[in-house]
Amino acid sequence: MTKKYFSFLSRKNNSNCKLLIAKYFNKIQPLFIILKPMGIPIVLLFLASSDTFEPLFSVPQGFPKPVYDFTKNPLTIEKVELGRRLFYEPLLSRDGTISCASCHLSYTGFTHIDHSLSHGIDNRIGTRNSLALVNLAWNKTFMWDGAVNHLDMQALAPLSSRDEMDENMAHVVQKLQQSNRYPRFFQQAFGDSSVTGERILKVISQFMLTLVSANAKYDKVMRNEASFNEYEAKGYELFKKHCASCHTEPLFTHSGFENNGLKPDSILNDKGRMTITGRKEDSLLFKVPTLRNIEVTYPYMHDGRLPNLQMVLYHYTEGVYQSSTLAKQLRLKMPLSEEDKVNIIAFLHTLTDETFLRNPKFQYLR
Ligand code: HEC
Ligand code: HEC
Numbered sequence: 001m002t003k004k005y006f007s008f009l010s011r012k013n014n015s016n017c018k019l020l021i022a023k024y025f026n027k028i029q030p031l032f033i034i035l036k037p038m039g040i041p042i043v044l045l046f047l048a049s050s051d052t053f054e055p056l057f058s059v060p061q062g063f064p065k066p067v068y069d070f071t072k073n074p075l076t077i078e079k080v081e082l083g084r085r086l087f088y089e090p091l092l093s094r095d096g097t098i099s100c101a102s103c104h105l106s107y108t109g110f111t112h113i114d115h116s117l118s119h120g121i122d123n124r125i126g127t128r129n130s131l132a133l134v135n136l137a138w139n140k141t142f143m144w145d146g147a148v149n150h151l152d153m154q155a156l157a158p159l160s161s162r163d164e165m166d167e168n169m170a171h172v173v174q175k176l177q178q179s180n181r182y183p184r185f186f187q188q189a190f191g192d193s194s195v196t197g198e199r200i201l202k203v204i205s206q207f208m209l210t211l212v213s214a215n216a217k218y219d220k221v222m223r224n225e226a227s228f229n230e231y232e233a234k235g236y237e238l239f240k241k242h243c244a245s246c247h248t249e250p251l252f253t254h255s256g257f258e259n260n261g262l263k264p265d266s267i268l269n270d271k272g273r274m275t276i277t278g279r280k281e282d283s284l285l286f287k288v289p290t291l292r293n294i295e296v297t298y299p300y301m302h303d304g305r306l307p308n309l310q311m312v313l314y315h316y317t318e319g320v321y322q323s324s325t326l327a328k329q330l331r332l333k334m335p336l337s338e339e340d341k342v343n344i345i346a347f348l349h350t351l352t353d354e355t356f357l358r359n360p361k362f363q364y365l366r
Contacts, residue, residue: 068138095121098121115304120163125163152202246288262305317335
């Protein structure tokens with residue numbers, strides 16, 4: 001316990017940590033235990049936390065500095081918890097049926113898996129597959145086309161989208177203010193009970209920032225706590241050669257946009273990044289998604305067209321559609337044998353982080 005505590009304290013180069021540490025100390029309460037062996041009283045002092053000894057957020061070993069500026073929205077337990085409640089709160093939708101978690105389920109890496117395009121209010125079908133919510137503190141842009149450039153603004157998009165939650169912030173504020181529970185939770189988090197749009201957005205960000213996945217077998221191997229089997233090791237070498245230029249470790253994305261050769265869908269007619277920038281050279285470029293927990297986040301790609309990882313590998317070897325914006329790395333056929341593909345998939349399975357997927361702190365708060 002102490003070791004973990006001090007390794008956290010000694011992490012330099014991250015000013016955000018200082019704020020977290022301050023909060024951390026607030027939560028620590030002394031606990032005295034008096035033992036009387038042979039009648040002589042011995043007092044033992046323990047430091048117990050009212051909640052937990054885990055920090056709310058820390059930078060995992062080997063990860064870069066987060067992009068999110070925590071000094072503008074310092075995490076506290078009460079705010080993270082309020083954000084968690086709101087993430088699971090259907091009052092955020094017009095008819096009280098859809099919450100963020102309807103499309104972002106914890107067990108599946110915070111995406112939905114039962115259909116390719118997301119389903120929202122009145123069972124309306126959206127135009128894209130939902131994205132996994134993981135390691136968002138390192139994200140520079142959000143959405144498949146990068147339409148959103150700050151996490152604190154992200155929740156507004158689904159909230160007001162006609163196909164998703166079809167609500168507006170002013171009305172959400174009113175509903176929460178009038179509820180018999182929320183004014184109390186805002187009081188606990190902010191010191192007064194007033195509900196505002198900004199507070200809602202910031203606490204939802206706080207919860208999403210805690211969704212850090214860095215304890216998969218892959219991470220244990222990198223920390224020398226485990227080792228790859230023969231197939232995973234071969235898969236890792238192939239991955240570094242053919243995939244890592246875009247799906248770059250340790251986040252498994254280089255955080256930019258690429259055209260990975262999906263044939264344009266004439267019905268959805270989604271131009272990706274170009275929709276936002278208007279630039280021809282951005283046509284058919286989509287955000288490079290992380291591959292963390294990829295085993296459970298199927299179906300794959302921005303429109304969910306590929307049902308499993310075998311099909312994804314088949315796409316990269318046989319299915320790449322040539323176009324002027326296709327990424328250079330994919331212009332020549334990728335030389336992978338069937339055995340190579342099996343090994344790459346074995347490696348991809350080492351990115352499944354059970355402690356993340358089963359973390360009770362990410363689930364519905366009763
Ligand atoms: C109806 C389904 C649906 C609901 C409800 C929904 N989302 Fe999403 N979410 C999506 C889809 C689909 C995308 C990808 C959209 C795109 O790229 O255009 C997405 C993308 C995101 C992203 C971007 C992730 C990234 O890596 O870029 C975040 C963050 C997010 N949602 C958070 C939320 C929050 C917070 C809520 C609740 C306020 C919410 N979502 C409600 C379907 C949904
Ligand atoms: C040139 C960059 C690039 C290379 C190289 C590349 N990918 Fe991708 N990958 C992408 C992009 C971009 C997407 C999202 C495309 C979309 O949905 O439009 C993607 C999507 C995926 C997905 C689906 C993720 C999801 O959440 O839906 C998987 C799985 C995947 N890639 C695996 C691989 C593997 C395995 C390799 C190597 C054999 C590889 N990629 C090589 C850019 C690349």
